[in-house]
Amino acid sequence: MWRRRFGALLLRPRSSAPIPSSSSGHRHLPLPVSHEKPLALNILLSLFTSQAGGDAVKPFIAFVLGGPGSGKGTQCARIASDFGFAHLSAGDLLRNEISSGSEKGELILDIIKEGRIVPSDITVDLIRKAMESTNAKKVLIDGFPRCEENRIAFERIIGTEPDLVIFFDCPEDEMVKRLLGRNQGRVDDNIETIKKRLKVFESLNIPVVDYYSSRGKVHKINAMGTAEEIFGAVRKLFSSIRL
Numbered sequence: 706m707w708r709r710r711f712g713a714l715l716l717r718p719r720s721s722a723p724i725p726s727s728s729s730g731h732r733h734l735p736l737p738v739s740h741e742k743p744l745a746l747n748i749l750l751s752l753f754t755s756q757a758g759g760d761a762v763k764p765f766i767a768f769v770l771g772g773p774g775s776g777k778g779t780q781c782a783r784i785a786s787d788f789g790f791a792h793l794s795a796g797d798l799l800r801n802e803i804s805s806g807s808e809k810g811e812l813i814l815d816i817i818k819e820g821r822i823v824p825s826d827i828t829v830d831l832i833r834k835a836m837e838s839t840n841a842k843k844v845l846i847d848g849f850p851r852c853e854e855n856r857i858a859f860e861r862i863i864g865t866e867p868d869l870v871i872f873f874d875c876p877e878d879e880m881v882k883r884l885l886g887r888n889q890g891r892v893d894d895n896i897e898t899i900k901k902r903l904k905v906f907e908s909l910n911i912p913v914v915d916y917y918s919s920r921g922k923v924h925k926i927n928a929m930g931t932a933e934e935i936f937g938a939v940r941k942l943f944s945s946i947r948l
């Protein structure tokens with residue numbers, strides 16, 4: 706949709722390189738540390754690009770990534786309430802589609818039970834509709850993109866890239882503990898599905914984080930600690946962005 710309004714402008718490559726990020730020292734994600742442009746400058750440039758060229762203003766888009774149970778939803782709720790972002794959770798949009806009783810919902814349920822990834826066109830279409838129905842100028846997209854196919858479909862269908870990617874870095878044993886204690890009746894919060902989700906995360910989601918890291922868009926946050934402590938780091942990041 707933004708492509709229609711903004712044409713090639715929003716897809717113009719922005720040269721950038723990896724950025725340093727707060728390190729938690731966990732086993733995965735050796736995010737590169739050398740960089741040409743700091744994250745803040747990248748964000749400023751993308752804000753300028755977002756608002757150039759006409760009356761329609763592209764919202765500021767932050768993708769929120771992290772393993773299953775790393776605390777994405779918990780932190781997004783805080784960001785939404787303290788910083789005025791709309792919170793769109795890809796998982797929630799898919800679960801809503803299941804609840805609607807549609808044929809697509811049946812397919813989605815089978816995939817979620819297996820911890821696999823739903824075809825990108827379905828997920829991006831749900832995100833597109835949700836973005837269109839919110840007037841928010843700042844949007845968090847939680848749990849997306851989960852794989853390269855998701856990422857490419859977003860660029861193709863929505864016609865833009867995120868301004869910022871937040872990555873919650875959490876050790877596996879902590880994620881498993883949190884998921885098993887969640888008690889929200891989710892069909893995928895059982896140990897068999899959790900193991901599959903963790904494998905999918907490592908093999909398909911980490912490459913997306915690496916991709917955005919190489920474009921200087923990733924801010925990594927140590928997801929160990931209390932939700933309040935983690936939000937301290939999140940607050941610091943969002944307070945440093947002029948939105």
Ligand SMILES: Nc1ncnc2c1ncn2[C@@H]1O[C@H](COP(=O)(O)OP(=O)(O)OP(=O)(O)O)[C@@H](O)[C@H]1O
Pocket residue numbers: 771772773774775776777778779780796848883884886887888928929930931932933935
């Ligand atoms: N810092 C924390 N310490 C302990 N428990 C936490 C913390 N943050 C969130 N939790 C709890 O862990 C569980 C998972 O958190 P949350 O739903 O936010 O994770 P998520 O990354 O969105 O997971 P998913 O990818 O499965 O949707 C919830 O029960 C939540 O209350």
Ligand SMILES: Nc1ccn([C@@H]2O[C@H](COP(=O)(O)O)[C@@H](O)[C@H]2O)c(=O)n1
Pocket residue numbers: 773795796797799816817818820821822823824828847848849850851855893902
């Ligand atoms: N981009 C996405 C996001 C989610 N899924 C599927 O939904 C499950 C639950 O997602 P949460 O973000 O709520 O953990 C996930 O395990 C996938 O099966 C997806 O396919 N694509």
Ligand SMILES: [Mg+2]
Pocket residue numbers: 777778794796848
């Ligand atoms: Mg979640």
